[in-house]
Each structure stands twice: as C-alpha cells, then as structure tokens.
Amino acid sequence: MIGDSGTGKSSLLLRFTDDAWLQPEEVAATIGVDFKVKIIDVDNKKYKLTIWDTAGQERFRTLTSSYYRGAQGVIMVYDVTQRDSFAHLETWFNELDTYTTNPLVVKMLVGNKIDKDGSNDSSRQVSRKEGEAFAKRMGTLFVESSAKSRSGVIDAFVEVIAETPELYQKTAAHAARAANTVNLDQQNNQSGESGGSCC
Amino acid sequence: MESHNGITAIARHAAITTTAPITTAIKAANAPRRISSLAASVAAGKLDGERFNSTANFSPSIRSLPVTNIASDDFSVLKRINEINAELAATNLESDRSFPPNLGSETTLASTESIAQHHASATARQSEKEIQRQQPVSDNDRQQITFFESVLSDPDAADFAKIKFAPLVKARIRSGSGIPATLRRRIWLWLAGANIRTHAKPVPNFTPNSRFDKIIRQDLGRTFPEHPLFKVENGAGQKSLYNVLTAYANYDDDCGYCQGLSFLIAPLLMQDGMTETEAFAIFVRLMEESGGSSAVDPRRFALRSLFISDMPGLHLILHQHTELLRIYLPALDQSLSVLGITPTMYASQWFLTLFTYSFPLDLVFRIYDLILSEGAVSTLLKFSFAILRRNEPILLATAAQDNGFEECLNILRGENVLKVYMGNIAVLIEDALILDSVISDSNLETFSA
Numbered sequence: 001m002i003g004d005s006g007t008g009k010s011s012l013l014l015r016f017t018d019d020a021w022l023q024p025e026e027v028a029a030t031i032g033v034d035f036k037v038k039i040i041d042v043d044n045k046k047y048k049l050t051i052w053d054t055a056g057q058e059r060f061r062t063l064t065s066s067y068y069r070g071a072q073g074v075i076m077v078y079d080v081t082q083r084d085s086f087a088h089l090e091t092w093f094n095e096l097d098t099y100t101t102n103p104l105v106v107k108m109l110v111g112n113k114i115d116k117d118g119s120n121d122s123s124r125q126v127s128r129k130e131g132e133a134f135a136k137r138m139g140t141l142f143v144e145s146s147a148k149s150r151s152g153v154i155d156a157f158v159e160v161i162a163e164t165p166e167l168y169q170k171t172a173a174h175a176a177r178a179a180n181t182v183n184l185d186q187q188n189n190q191s192g193e194s195g196g197s198c199c
Numbered sequence: 200m201e202s203h204n205g206i207t208a209i210a211r212h213a214a215i216t217t218t219a220p221i222t223t224a225i226k227a228a229n230a231p232r233r234i235s236s237l238a239a240s241v242a243a244g245k246l247d248g249e250r251f252n253s254t255a256n257f258s259p260s261i262r263s264l265p266v267t268n269i270a271s272d273d274f275s276v277l278k279r280i281n282e283i284n285a286e287l288a289a290t291n292l293e294s295d296r297s298f299p300p301n302l303g304s305e306t307t308l309a310s311t312e313s314i315a316q317h318h319a320s321a322t323a324r325q326s327e328k329e330i331q332r333q334q335p336v337s338d339n340d341r342q343q344i345t346f347f348e349s350v351l352s353d354p355d356a357a358d359f360a361k362i363k364f365a366p367l368v369k370a371r372i373r374s375g376s377g378i379p380a381t382l383r384r385r386i387w388l389w390l391a392g393a394n395i396r397t398h399a400k401p402v403p404n405f406t407p408n409s410r411f412d413k414i415i416r417q418d419l420g421r422t423f424p425e426h427p428l429f430k431v432e433n434g435a436g437q438k439s440l441y442n443v444l445t446a447y448a449n450y451d452d453d454c455g456y457c458q459g460l461s462f463l464i465a466p467l468l469m470q471d472g473m474t475e476t477e478a479f480a481i482f483v484r485l486m487e488e489s490g491g492s493s494a495v496d497p498r499r500f501a502l503r504s505l506f507i508s509d510m511p512g513l514h515l516i517l518h519q520h521t522e523l524l525r526i527y528l529p530a531l532d533q534s535l536s537v538l539g540i541t542p543t544m545y546a547s548q549w550f551l552t553l554f555t556y557s558f559p560l561d562l563v564f565r566i567y568d569l570i571l572s573e574g575a576v577s578t579l580l581k582f583s584f585a586i587l588r589r590n591e592p593i594l595l596a597t598a599a600q601d602n603g604f605e606e607c608l609n610i611l612r613g614e615n616v617l618k619v620y621m622g623n624i625a626v627l628i629e630d631a632l633i634l635d636s637v638i639s640d641s642n643l644e645t646f647s648a
Contacts, residue, residue: 005458006417025430029421031459031556032547035612037605050605057414057458062509063547 001199002064002092003077004085005056008112010034011147012077013053016157021148030055033064040157047161052199061095064199068099073106073160073198080111080144083125086134093138106163107140110156115146161196344379346371347386359390359572360496369572373632377568384470384477390571393480403446403479411448411456415441422461423555428469439468442475447482454486457506459551466555466563485575498574499640505551516550516576517542522646523584527637531591534598538607545611546583554582557613562624569632574640578631581638585630589619 001009010030014020017038034053039046052071054064068074076092078085089109096107111131117124128144135142141159145152350356350368359365372378378386387393408415419437423429428436443464448455463485467478486503504512520542524532535541548556553570555563570578587594590610597606610616620627 005414025420025432026424027421028424028556029418029458029461031462031551033544035544035605035608037602055458059457059506059508059510063513063543066541066543 001051001053001075001077002095003056003110004079004082004088005029007056007077007079007082007085008147009056009075009077010053012075012110012112012145012153012156013051015147015150015153017051019150032060033067038157040161042158042161047196049157049161050197052197054199065095065099067199068096069101070197071100071102071105071199072164072196073108074100075108075110075156075160075198076140077110077112078126078131079113080124080126080131081113081116086111086126086130089134089138104165106160107138108156108160109135109138109140109142110152111142111144113146113148114144114151115148157198160198164196339375340379343371343375343377344382347379347382351382351385351389356389358392360392360498372568372572373628377565380564381471383564383568384473387467387470387481387567387571388477391481391484393477393484401450401480401483403442403476404449405442405446405475406449408445408448408455412445414458415444415448415456415461418458418461423465426465426469429465436465436468439475439478440464443468443479443482446475446479447486450479450483451486451503454503454507460506462552462555463502466553466560466567469560481571485570497640498572499577500570500575502575512576513547513550516579517546519576519580519643519646520546520583523580523638524587527584528588528591531587531594534595534603535607538598538604540604540607540611542583544608545616548612549583550579553579558617559614559624562617562627565624565628569628577638577640577643580643581631581634582627584638585627585634586616589627589630590616593619 001013003009013036017036030053032055036051039048052067074096076089078089111126132142141163143152143156145156147153356362419441420432422440440461444456444461464478464482467473467481485500488501488503554566566582594607594610597603597610600606
C-alpha cells in the first residue's frame with residue numbers, strides 16, 4: 001500500500017484485516033514498513049495475502065522500494081479531502097514503474113475518507129469523476145472508500161485478487177499449486193491457499 | 200481478637216510494602232501508545248505482582264559495583280575517583296551472567312528444550328534470581344540519587360566529556376535502575392553538554408516551517424497517542440512537540456522533519472520540568488554529526504544521518520545489524536534469510552524511533568540513559584542484537600513451522616519481541632551491556648562497507 005502520509009493506508013489495512021477502526025487520535029504514524037497477513041475467500045477459494053503498509057513520507061522510499069519487487073498488486077491511496085495527495089499520484093506511479101519487477105502488477109487506485117464528504121472542516125477536494133478519469137488514464141482499477149464506514153474497503157482488495165491473472169484465473173482452473181510457485185517471500189504455502197502479495 | 204487484628208495489620212502492611220514498587224513500575228511502564236497487554240492487564244485488575252516487582256527490584260549488576268562505599272556526608276567525587284576506578288577494574292562484571300558474552304561457543308538457552316519448557320525453566324531461573332537479589336531498593340535508589348546529585352553539584356564536573364570520572368558515571372548509569380527519574384532531565388542535559396556547550400548554542404526558532412509544517416502537524420496526534428502528555432489535541436505536550444520539531448526543521452534545513460523524529464523527541468519532553476529549549480538542545484546534540492573523534496569523549500551520536508534524504512545512516516545501521524547476525528548468530532540469520540525476512544522489516548522502526556515506538560517507557564528511558572552516556576549507534580546495535588539473540592530459540596522453532604514467515608515477523612514486530620523477557624527489562628539491559636567487546640564503534644567500522 002502506497003500513497004502520501006496521512007491518507008489512511010494503515011486504517012484501510014486495519015479495516016480489511018481486522019474489521020476494526022481506531023479513532024485518528026489513537027493511531028500512531030507508520031514508521032518504516034508495517035505488515036499484515038489476511039486470508040480471504042473469493043468465489044469459494046481461499047487467498048492468503050501478505051500486505052505491506054509503507055510510510056508515506058518521500059524519504060522513506062529508499063526503504064520501501066524493495067517491497068515493490070515481485071508484488072502482485074499495489075494499492076495506491078489518496079485522501080479525497082486532500083488535493084495534494086491526489087496531485088502526488090503521478091510521483092507514486094513513477095515510483096512504481098521504477099521499482100516493480102512484475103509487468104503484470106495489478107494497480108488499484110483508492111480515494112479514501114469519503115465519510116468526510118460534506119462535513120464542514122474537511123470537505124471533498126477531489127471528485128469521484130476526477131478520480132475515475134485519472135484511474136482510466138493510468139490504466140488502473142478504481143474504488144472510493146472509507147476505512148471508517150467500511151465502504152469500498154473489501155472491494156479494493158478483492159478486485160486486486162480478481163484481476164491478478166496468475167492468481168485468479170489459474171486458481172479458477174484449479175491450478176492453485178501453480179500459483180503457489182509465483183508466491184512471494186518464499187513462503188511455503190501448504191494449506192492449499194493461494195498466496196498473493198500487495199503493497 | 201486483638202492478636203487476630205494484629206496479624207491482619209501485619210499482613211496488610213506486608214501487602215502494602217510489596218505493592219509499593221509495583222505502583223512505581225506501573226507509572227513508568229504504563230504509558231505506551233497502544234493499549235499494551237501490560238496496560239490491559241492492569242486495567243483488568245489482573246496485575247502480575249511478580250512481574251512488576253521484578254521490573255522494579257531487579258538490579259543485575261548493582262552488587263558488582265562499589266556502590267555501598269559512598270556515603271552522602273563525606274562524598275567527594277574527585278577524591279574517590281582513583282579508589283573507585285580501581286575497585287571497578289577489580290570487579291568481575293561478568294560474574295553471575297546467565298548469558299555469557301562468549302558468543303561463538305555458548306550453548307543456547309533452549310536449543311534442547313521445547314519452547315514451553317524453555318519458558319518454564321526460564322521462569323524458575325528467574326525466581327531463583329529474585330530470591331538471591333532481594334535487597335532494599337530504596338537504599339540503591341538513594342545511593343544513585345546521592346551519587347548523581349553530587350556529580351551535578353561538583354564544579355569540576357561541569358563538562359561530562361572532560362571529567363576524569365566518566366567511567367564511574369557510566370558504570371552508575373548501567374547499574375540498578377539507571378539515572379534516578381527525578382534527576383533524569385538534569386543528567387541528560389549534562390551528558391548531552393546541552394547546558395554548558397562552549398560553542399554558540401543554537402537558539403530555537405519556533406517560526407512555522409513552510410516546508411514541513413503540514414506533516415509535523417499531522418504527526419502530532421500520531422505520536423504516543425495514548426500517553427497522557429500527548430493525547431490531548433493541542434495540549435501542552437503536542438504544542439511542545441510541535442515547537443521542538445519546528446525549531447529543528449528551521450535549524451537543520453537539509454534534514455528538516457522526518458517521520459520518526461517525533462517519537463524520538465517525545466521521551467525528552469516526558470521528563471519532569473524539561474523545557475522546549477532544553478529538549479531542543481539535547482536533540483540537536485543527538486543529531487549532530489560531530490563527536491566521537493576525540494579520545495577524551497568517544498561518544499558518537501550522529502543520528503541525523505538516519506533521517507536525511509536517502510537515509511544513509513539507517514541503511515548503514517541495518518547493514519551492521521545484518522552483519523552481526525551473520526557472524527554471531529549464523530543459524531538464525533540463515534533461517535530468517537530463507538524465509539525472506541530482512542532486518543528492514545522489523546528493525547528500521549527500532550532504529551528510527553530509538554525503540555520508543557512500541558517498547559515500555561521504563562525501558563526506553565534506560566536506553567536513552569545509555570545512548571547519552573555511551574553513544575547512539577553502538578547502543579542501538581547492542582540492544583537490537585541482544586533482542587535477536589535472546590529470541591533466537593523461539594524464532595528458530597517458529598521458522599520451522601508452516602507459517603514461519605508471518606509468525607516470525609509477528610514475534611519480531613512490536614512488543615511481542617520482549618515477551619521472552621517476561622517483563623524483566625533488567626535482563627534485556629544486561630544482555631545488551633555484556634556485548635561491549637563485540638559491539639563498539641571501532642568494531643563497527645569493519646562493517647561499514
């Protein structure tokens with residue numbers, strides 16, 4: 001998971017893996033790289049995801065760049081109430097192109113914090129249309145989400161799985177074992193689950 | 200009836216006596232950013248007395264040090280230097296170690312035991328130690344306070360970097376519960392040379408920094424979010440944190456603000472009476488590239504290189520940690536490498552926050568004591584290596600399991616890595632401090648490639 005600092009990457013991940021929400025004042029900033037594993041059912045098939053949650057500040061990229069290597073999916077997050085975080089997406093795309101080694105990496109663009117839309121102090125600065133148009137131009141998937149209200153969160157991750165060819169199609173063809181050979185981090189997956197890695 | 204009451208009274212008295220250090224320990228330990236299992240058990244009333252007692256009472260090397268010879272009334276630091284240094288030299292600091300420094304040939308704690316057995320026998324060993332080490336804590340604390348007060352009031356002790364009895368001060372900081380909490384602010388300032396620096400002291404400029412203001416503000420509420428000093432939005436703690444971070448960003452334009460720095464400054468501001476200017480002065484000293492060159496003051500801090508663009512200092516210290524594992528813990532190094540686990544995944548957070556991110560504060564303050572008296576990088580590596588070494592048996596066993604990758608990472612990340620110490624941080628400090636001969640600034644230079 002990548003994107004500017006404070007866009008809610010860790011909160012999205014926590015909502016996805018633990019269905020939990022912490023008030024903003026309860027959450028410590030991510031320093032370096034965080035990590036979670038989630039097993040999820042998609043179309044009656046179990047997938048095991050290893051998800052890396054990276055610190056958003058630019059200088060951490062020397063640290064986080066190695067996590068792009070071999071990633072099967074990337075979730076890029078911006079904050080719909082922070083124009084800057086949307087404007088910086090180009091930089092994040094460059095970053096991804098530079099470091100990813102997987103030409104088939106699935107990219108998902110997520111506009112987070114839509115629950116704040118309409119509230120007084122922090123209204124939306126990036127419309128859904130703008131987000132969609134940008135995603136289309138960059139050839140990525142697109143979802144708007146709220147880690148707080150759960151909206152769109154599971155979709156963001158499930159879509160990535162569904163669009164990951166070496167995972168989904170092969171597993172659909174009952175070729176789960178083959179999928180395991182492209183699994184990352186040299187994990188030995190012995191439970192018949194398909195593995196995937198996201199950052 | 201009377202005698203019955205008498206017994207009750209005695210029993211009550213005994214209970215109060217035993218819980219007194221527990222309260223102290225809770226105060227010190229019970230302020231992590233996330234609700235820790237520790238805090239949760241306190242909240243639930245399931246207080247493990249032995250665990251807290253052990254944290255408060257346990258004094259690994261106090262007996263080895265010549266503390267009892269110092270009386271408050273006739274104390275004169277300079278008069279006693281030679282005598283005490285001689286005693287120090289004669290004292291076998293390596294005695295009574297359950298974890299010998301002989302890294303190459305030792306038998307590991309649990310290599311032939313199951314993890315459960317390891318834990319059980321470790322507990323038994325611990326209890327024995329507790330009994331052996333029963334001694335009046337208040338005496339130790341009083342002696343530490345007397346010592347450090349004498350140091351602070353000694354006109355010849357103006358500059359820690361130049362005093363002859365620096366080895367004695369270092370030994371005192373290593374012993375018992377380290378610098379007394381009530382004196383920490385003053386001793387830290389003294390160790391950092393932050394109150395007496397001869398060169399022009401940087402005057403903090405609290406004007407908002409245009410480049411970093413937004414991200415600094417954003418992180419204020421995300422730094423120790425559960426600590427009473429920092430949890431209130433725009434409260435005193437957050438304001439001070441904002442000011443010190445801003446002053447530093449203004450002072451050091453190349454570094455500016457980097458995430459992690461707020462976690463590094465917060466423990467300074469937690470000390471009673473610490474002003475923003477004082478915290479800033481200590482912080483500047485910790486970040487400075489200079490130091491370590493003089494034979495008089497071999498301490499090196501230079502934390503700045505961990506935080507500037509491209510983070511060269513962080514990559515170097517991660518490399519040094521990796522090399523230490525490869526050379527001294529080859530089996531563990533091999534197992535983790537096979538799983539694809541690199542130190543970046545667990546140790547970058549340790550180094551970037553000086554272990555403040557998820558470790559209990561009483562431990563964090565001890566680490567700060569040691570960093571300020573002995574240097575930053577070598578101290579950080581002693582702790583990171585000691586932690587890995589103590590966790591080696593459980594990590595090797597876990598690595599062999601089906602989900603070795605994530606289970607090992609779960610052990611290595613956050614507070615879980617301290618479970619093996621069962622709340623007894625003194626053992627961790629002891630583990631780290633016996634590594635002097637292995638991890639020193641000069642040894643580390645060989646890993647600088």
